[in-house]
Amino acid sequence: MSENKFLTETEESEIVAAIRLAEKETSGEIRVHIEKTTSMDTFERAKEVFSLLKMDETALKNGVLIYLAVDDKAFVVCGDKGIDDIVGDDFWDTTKEVMAGHFKNGDFKQGLIEGIARAGKELQRYFPCEDDDQDELSNEISRGE
Numbered sequence: 001m002s003e004n005k006f007l008t009e010t011e012e013s014e015i016v017a018a019i020r021l022a023e024k025e026t027s028g029e030i031r032v033h034i035e036k037t038t039s040m041d042t043f044e045r046a047k048e049v050f051s052l053l054k055m056d057e058t059a060l061k062n063g064v065l066i067y068l069a070v071d072d073k074a075f076v077v078c079g080d081k082g083i084d085d086i087v088g089d090d091f092w093d094t095t096k097e098v099m100a101g102h103f104k105n106g107d108f109k110q111g112l113i114e115g116i117a118r119a120g121k122e123l124q125r126y127f128p129c130e131d132d133d134q135d136e137l138s139n140e141i142s143r144g145e
């Protein structure tokens with residue numbers, strides 16, 4: 001399956017809308033990156049994409065990347081160090097469980113939307129949205145090779 005046909009335009013705009021909604025509750029910035037495959041370790045590749053997308057440049061270091069390698073059937077939720085500094089290693093476990101449940105059934109759109117919503121809720125406790133919040137990172141889905 002090509003990552004271009006992976007989501008329809010409608011599904012993609014639903015995902016972007018889910019990011020916009022989640023970011024109304026938290027100053028954390030959520031992005032989704034989808035690519036076909038990677039020859040790298042998935043987590044290492046996610047960290048590389050994180051910096052390629054300049055996600056480490058948010059003021060509070062609270063960007064979160066949901067990285068998905070379609071053909072590898074692998075995904076990673078990767079937060080910046082502002083998050084890692086104050087939460088435990090298991091912080092993303094519920095988010096990942098929600099996503100994995102849908103992915104297993106082949107429902108990638110729903111998995112991403114619910115994962116984004118869950119990540120937003122988890123972040124809200126530590127990084128509530130302030131009145132002067134800015135959209136520091138694009139809500140659009142980014143795509144790799």
Ligand code: CA
Pocket residue numbers: 023026027028029133134135136
């Ligand atoms: Ca923001």
Ligand code: CA
Pocket residue numbers: 023029030135136137138139
């Ligand atoms: Ca954003």
